Amino acid sequence: MDIVTRDAHTISRRQISENALKVLYRLSKSGYKAYLVGGGVRDILLGMEPKDFDVVTNATPEEIKKLFRNSRLVGRRFRLAHIVFGRDVIEVATFRGHHGETDDKISKSNAEGRLLRDNVYGEIDEDAERRDFTINALYYDISDYSIHSYGGGIRDLDDRTIRLIGDPETRYREDPVRMLRAVRFATKLDMSIESKTAEPINALAPLLKDIPAARMYEEVLKLFFAGKAKANYDMMRDFGLFQPLFPQISALIKEQPNGNTAKMLNAVMTNTDLRVSQDKPVTPAFFYAALLWYPLKQRADDIALESGLSHYDAHVAAMGDVMEQQCRTISIPRRFSTPAKDIWQLQLRLERSQGTRAFKLLEHPKFRAAYDLLLLRGEAEGGNIGKIATWWKSFVEADETERSDIAKSSNKKGPSRNRNAHQRKRRRPKPKSDNSGSSEVKPTNKG
Ligand code: ATP
Ligand code: MG
Numbered sequence: 277m278d279i280v281t282r283d284a285h286t287i288s289r290r291q292i293s294e295n296a297l298k299v300l301y302r303l304s305k306s307g308y309k310a311y312l313v314g315g316g317v318r319d320i321l322l323g324m325e326p327k328d329f330d331v332v333t334n335a336t337p338e339e340i341k342k343l344f345r346n347s348r349l350v351g352r353r354f355r356l357a358h359i360v361f362g363r364d365v366i367e368v369a370t371f372r373g374h375h376g377e378t379d380d381k382i383s384k385s386n387a388e389g390r391l392l393r394d395n396v397y398g399e400i401d402e403d404a405e406r407r408d409f410t411i412n413a414l415y416y417d418i419s420d421y422s423i424h425s426y427g428g429g430i431r432d433l434d435d436r437t438i439r440l441i442g443d444p445e446t447r448y449r450e451d452p453v454r455m456l457r458a459v460r461f462a463t464k465l466d467m468s469i470e471s472k473t474a475e476p477i478n479a480l481a482p483l484l485k486d487i488p489a490a491r492m493y494e495e496v497l498k499l500f501f502a503g504k505a506k507a508n509y510d511m512m513r514d515f516g517l518f519q520p521l522f523p524q525i526s527a528l529i530k531e532q533p534n535g536n537t538a539k540m541l542n543a544v545m546t547n548t549d550l551r552v553s554q555d556k557p558v559t560p561a562f563f564y565a566a567l568l569w570y571p572l573k574q575r576a577d578d579i580a581l582e583s584g585l586s587h588y589d590a591h592v593a594a595m596g597d598v599m600e601q602q603c604r605t606i607s608i609p610r611r612f613s614t615p616a617k618d619i620w621q622l623q624l625r626l627e628r629s630q631g632t633r634a635f636k637l638l639e640h641p642k643f644r645a646a647y648d649l650l651l652l653r654g655e656a657e658g659g660n661i662g663k664i665a666t667w668w669k670s671f672v673e674a675d676e677t678e679r680s681d682i683a684k685s686s687n688k689k690g691p692s693r694n695r696n697a698h699q700r701k702r703r704r705p706k707p708k709s710d711n712s713g714s715s716e717v718k719p720t721n722k723g
Contacts, residue, residue, distance in 0.1 A: 279690050282421035291320045296329035300418040307439045308335040311415040312661050318411050331368045340368050355395050372406040375397020389449030410439045436467040445476045452483035456495055463507040481516040489607035496606050503552040506545040523569040538658040539569040561615040562645045563607055572598045595620050622646035630667050630686045
């Protein structure tokens, strides 16, 4: 262990959030040890702004609970306390210890070595060994403002090296998500993964399949919504980490390494990074809709071929299938999967509604997202979809009067397609298919 005294490092209390300081001081004044740890220390030392502040102490969760009225105990796998200050939450963990011969209620792992429960408490040096990377095992001591560095964390920070603490294979088996964290920190901090830390990843990547889908959802957000989506995607593919999480997409890319799916993935990742850098909102609904578009088309084609369903009905059936399959590895909350399906359905309408009906589509709450996906498809595919995307682009970018002209002129080109569409739509009897619930977006003039 190395100690860096307060005059020999750059962390000042001004860089630590007021709430984190309050928690640290309260613990310390009550006679407990209290440290800032993890990303908070690491990022400040690197001159970056920490995303959140994590505190660690020798007080047990119950003792923490007694000390802070605004606290609640959370977690099963890792029990810890959340101290709540309005919207700000400071996570306070108790030093974790080694696993001796303890009972199942306290610590437990499965046949692959994955830790299912880890609630053995210990001392700070044991806690440091239970952390993932050396750069994350830096502790800022509130009692004397020194930094305690374990396993060479400070040195690795200077050398810009991601190094797992302990035996890499064992540590990945305990928690396969550490493989994704290695990638995420490498891209976020612009560091290299040390060779012993990188070496086992390819072989162990399939272990990601067993991680609960709810946890994976959170990890995927951190990977793709923090401005480094493209870099993480590329590195995940190199390490074989993308396939177990997105099997449907990977299958198509494997078939055609430079096909539409591959192009779509690159475009979505790059666009997401651009939006994040411009402080524009990004939503999992659009992200998953775009990523899974070609798997959806493939599935729809298969269903149409097998069952003889219409193009439209096969498309609707495939939406459920593809989303359900993806949710086996990454559980996408309904508030995102439902609008993702809207975006998918709107693709069919966008493909058909050039003309006066286009005005109606503009008002759809998911129009903008659906239009953005159409543009990406146009770029990936060219051809007919490319032409349709170009038409929509000119329509969307035009002012009101120009829009009417554009709409009318395409009505002339395809008169049977769009004329009186509204009237016909209203009079149309309910279709008798299983999917009648979604007849609202059924094209009125197929064939
Ligand atoms: P960021 O918050 O920027 O994503 P972080 O390092 O703070 O990075 P957190 O997920 O907030 O990451 O975790 C806080 C600390 O807890 C980490 O720095 C690390 O010491 C420890 N930790 C988190 N996840 C794991 C894990 N899967 N295995 C071992 N230690 C972990
Ligand atoms: Mg953190």
